Amino acid sequence: MKITQAFHFEAAHRLPHVGEKHRCYRLHGHSYRVEVNLEGAVDQRSGFVVDFFDIEAAFGPLLERLDHHYLNEIEGLENPTAELIAVWIFDRIKPKLPQLAGVKVFETPDCWADYDGA
Numbered sequence: 001m002k003i004t005q006a007f008h009f010e011a012a013h014r015l016p017h018v019g020e021k022h023r024c025y026r027l028h029g030h031s032y033r034v035e036v037n038l039e040g041a042v043d044q045r046s047g048f049v050v051d052f053f054d055i056e057a058a059f060g061p062l063l064e065r066l067d068h069h070y071l072n073e074i075e076g077l078e079n080p081t082a083e084l085i086a087v088w089i090f091d092r093i094k095p096k097l098p099q100l101a102g103v104k105v106f107e108t109p110d111c112w113a114d115y116d117g118a
């Protein structure tokens with residue numbers, strides 16, 4: 001069984017390695033959407049793969065670090081592409097959520113990165 005919980009945050013960033021002529025070299029912001037995907041057996045008693053409240057508890061502290069922050073200043077996010085934000089989130093919540101199967105980070109409704117740990 002697969003389950004997903006979505007979160008949202010607003011943040012500023014710039015991409016330092018794209019070259020000065022690329023518009024994303026300049027400071028700008030996005031309304032990010034994050035989808036946390038888990039996969040596992042449904043517990044017979046609870047009926048849950050994982051309680052959504054537990055997913056919220058695992059991701060909440062990261063959300064506080066991301067929301068309304070300048071991403072480039074966060075340790076490990078000096079080059080905050082959607083891909084590297086997805087890896088950053090995955091690596092930090094996997095120890096708390098062993099059933100974690102993937103993290104999607106949407107910069108816009110049309111552009112996202114999907115990391116499954118590989």
Ligand SMILES: Nc1nc2c(c(=O)[nH]1)N=C([C@H](O)[C@H](O)COP(=O)(O)OP(=O)(O)OP(=O)(O)O)CN2
Nearest residue numbers: 015023024028030080081082083084107108111113
């Ligand atoms: N593979 C990736 N490519 C790009 C990334 C990324 O993270 N991974 N990031 C960017 C920039 O962050 C850029 O700001 C993306 O914004 P864009 O897609 O241009 O969306 P906008 O809403 O700003 O654009 P509109 O066309 O005006 O809607 C670039 N590439």
Ligand SMILES: [Zn+2]
Nearest residue numbers: 013024028030
């Ligand atoms: Zn951007």
